[in-house]
Amino acid sequence: MARLRSTGWIAALFACSAAVVPAMAQSPEPPIWVVSDEDSTVYMVGTVHVMREGIEWQSTAVADALAKADEVWLEIPDLTPPDNLGGMIMRLGMAPDRPLSSLLDSDEMADLEAILEEHNVPLDGFDSMRPWFAYLQITGLMLMEAGFDPEDGIDAQIKAQADELAVPVRGFETFEEQFDMLSGMDEDVQLDVLRQTIAEYEEAKADLSVQLESWIDGDLELLEAETLEIARDLEAFYEILFVERNIGFVNGIEAILEGEGTTLVAVGLGHYVGPDSIPTLLEERGYTVERR
Template structure:
């Protein structure tokens, strides 16, 4: 599974848990942000990168935007892993000389063992992973257990629709850049995220249902609260995965504005909320961002 499929589905409040109750039957109204200048219009939407079948999330406005878009911008322009994926994992995802059992305490290792046992995964196969890579694997297990489809992401749906319509699809980042972002985090930051993932494994499968339901209804209150909590509890992780990348996304959006035409920008929903979000950064740079 590519990083663009891992981290954007898993990290920092973008998890969506088990559907304990069905979503209300109503027209979806997920937020859309718009920024314009004299000859360019950019529509910005958030994506949930791993979705369960039967969840009605697509608003009529999205189909309309795609119908007149000249380009689509995603975090990555392709969901196919690079040819050097195995080499990247071996070089940056493995640390047999510093196994997890030497970095986590007995209680944390017991929690990890419990999670892996539930999925029939031998601990020995996990012990040599670097913390960031172990964190992604555990989170992926969580989502699959909750019934989410790795091939059912909203970003994948948008790319498929753009391809059908003949709309060029571009990416703000490359796979290698995203991979380096995670693997380049300080080890202690990686361990903080892994520990929290182990501790909150069961709760995360249900707590974040409210985020998904609220987002579909156009309410970002729950997601804002979750993002603020992550910024407070996992400051290093938040800085790398959100603050720094949001600055890069804003730079890319400014580049699009320097041209002309209509573009759809679709990146992870968590990048649109909080004081360090894409809309806030663009407004700080003097642009007017309208939410519709």
């Protein structure tokens, strides 16, 4: 999604990057943010919840931060979908009595059907989805087309490395909480996001790789611009997805700083940019945040 590609997400439902990312010509330098007090240090790094196998993203600085960490905090601690996922989808993601064809106009339905036909997905089953679940499925189609996989996501890679080092992995949220957050959005908000996802589907495929490549090179300018567009064009969605969750992440980081030791925080990349980013909120609370 051209406007939603910076979103931080549950591993299996992320909408971040759907294009083929070329091999990097130089060593990766994704940014790290650091906040500390007398007896504790928190390293913060952005994650992409789906990634194409073989993309080099981890810098020496990120590897060192993980090696120093006494614990790791992800958005959710266990990236394996819960056993009751099917029931959650039926209960929160489907609405056969209110099909998409009754909510979208004829042009929007035609565009949606064209996307589905491109991936050999029948419209009949898709029509029963609630708008929030439909937009995630559309972005998932883009990701699969380009060979992106949640199992190769950065948070999944960090968790695997932490497990190898016997570093405890904790989470700010749960899979169920994220599902409830998405499904609890007003239908008008869900429809705004779905409509924009459909309208910008082709554009997203063409330009998402540029943004991901820029982040790997340490340049956040494009991501910052996209986050500002979300804040402007999808205000209610931005409030739920970024502002409210960023406040929760910052509350959690403050609690971590009340303890001692070294912690690596790794949450969706989109939470580190924009007017309500994690670094900005920390600074507003009086902390000094260093970007490296």
